[in-house]
Amino acid sequence: MIVSLSLCKQTMSLLDIPSGVLKSNFFRPRLEKEKVVILMGATGTGKSRLSIDLATRLPAEIINSDKIQVHAGLDIATNKIPEEERCRLPHHMLGVISPYTDFTATDFVDMASHAMDSILSRSQVPIIAGGSNSYIEALVDDEDFRFRSRYECCFLCVDVAMPVLHQYVSERVDKMVEMGMVDEVRSFFDANANYAVGIRKAIGVPEFDRYFRAEPYLDKQQRGKLLQEAIQEIKRNTCKLACRQLEKIHRLRNKKNWKIHMVDATEVFRRRGKDADEAWEKLVSGPSTEIVAEFLYNFSPQTLVTKPNLRVPSLPCGIML
Missing domain, CATH: 1.10.287.890 (Crystal structure of tRNA isopentenylpyrophosphate transferase (bh2366) domain)
Incomplete structure (x- = not known):
């Protein structure tokens, strides 16, 4: 694989704060609305890896938003993150539904809402990660505006240039x-x-x-x-899926005005081994941690160590295979 999955390593800290301090009570969010982090991106871009990076550095638990990975079974075909790579972090809605039962957007909204309530009751931050953008849209932009009235969201999208992906x-x-x-x-x-x-x-x-x-x-x-x-x-079908997912993200940004931070991981996928891990930390994990820390704890951009590596991908994307 191009990207090494050394997921449990914590190789950066914010503002020279000792490792683990972001999990302390000192940094609890203080705004009225509850805070939720939502990770998006095309299939294969590293959403699961980034969710674990964030959850090991912040007081957070992970909610799966992939409508296929919610089913039990076919762990290889559905590319579920293996148990040994989850760093003993709580993962909600992953492999919990019968493989023979359909799972609708309404089902997702109900289960995700319960999971968020449970996570927040433990003073943890919900990190919603997955590629089913239509289900995320159903959750965030519900007809009654209930989600937006209760939650403030930080949207992150891991982006990789389509030919490389x-x-x-x-x-x-x-x-x-x-x-x-x-x-x-x-x-x-x-x-x-x-x-x-x-x-x-x-x-x-x-x-x-x-x-x-x-x-x-x-x-x-x-x-x-x-x-x-x-x-x-x-x-071929996986690459077509990746293009559809990116198109939906563009629609949410451009048509619905979602403020989505695009973090460019292209260079990571061009490298191998240790070089790829270092690029991931520098270009994806580190900047994403800073964005989320600023969102949760109101750090000003001037106090953050590095600037995010941001890129607006171009459309349309071509199928290369």
Whole structure:
């Protein structure tokens, strides 16, 4: 993988404050509205990694807003963050719904609202992270204006230039195949299944349908060819999803005037190993921590150590695969 997942490391501090002090009572928010952090971005840009970085530096818990990852099962195909990489941080709404049950925007709003109440009751900050922007929009811009009347939001979007992200997505799919995605999805295969319901809507499931149906009747060479066609289709569909997600974020910024901080992670994805980790801290995790700290604790921009690495991505994005 391009980006190393050394997620539990805390390598920066704000204002030369000792590590962990941001979790102390001294820095509790004091405004009337409750504070919520919402992390957005296209698939594969590092939203889960950033949510853990923030939650290890601030008094926070994480709420999943990916409408597919809310289902139990298919952990590889749905790219759920592994348990060992969650740094023992509470993750809400991750792998908790039956894989055969549909999960609507209304369901998300109800569950996320309860999760936020629970987190806030412990004097923690809810960090909502995921790629289902329509569900986030349903939560934030509800018809009765209840959310906006109660909560103040800090929106962060991890942005990666599309050609670079497309290459990363291709490599990530190959890695998922190496990890056993084909056998994992095969265990869910049902010739009579409805791919419009539950976890079977996930990219990486319907693409294998033709392969699994034909597999018993093909020789090794034919199976290999059909398998590669399915994998390439997964890559194409994932890149199309990334473009749709970015387009929705642009609509929320430009049409609905959401104030979304765009943090450019492109250079991170061009690097490998330690260089990628250092770039992540410098260009993404550090600036994002500063933005959120200013939002929560009213730090003025002049007191922050570095400036955010901001970029407004261009549209439209082309499908490269």
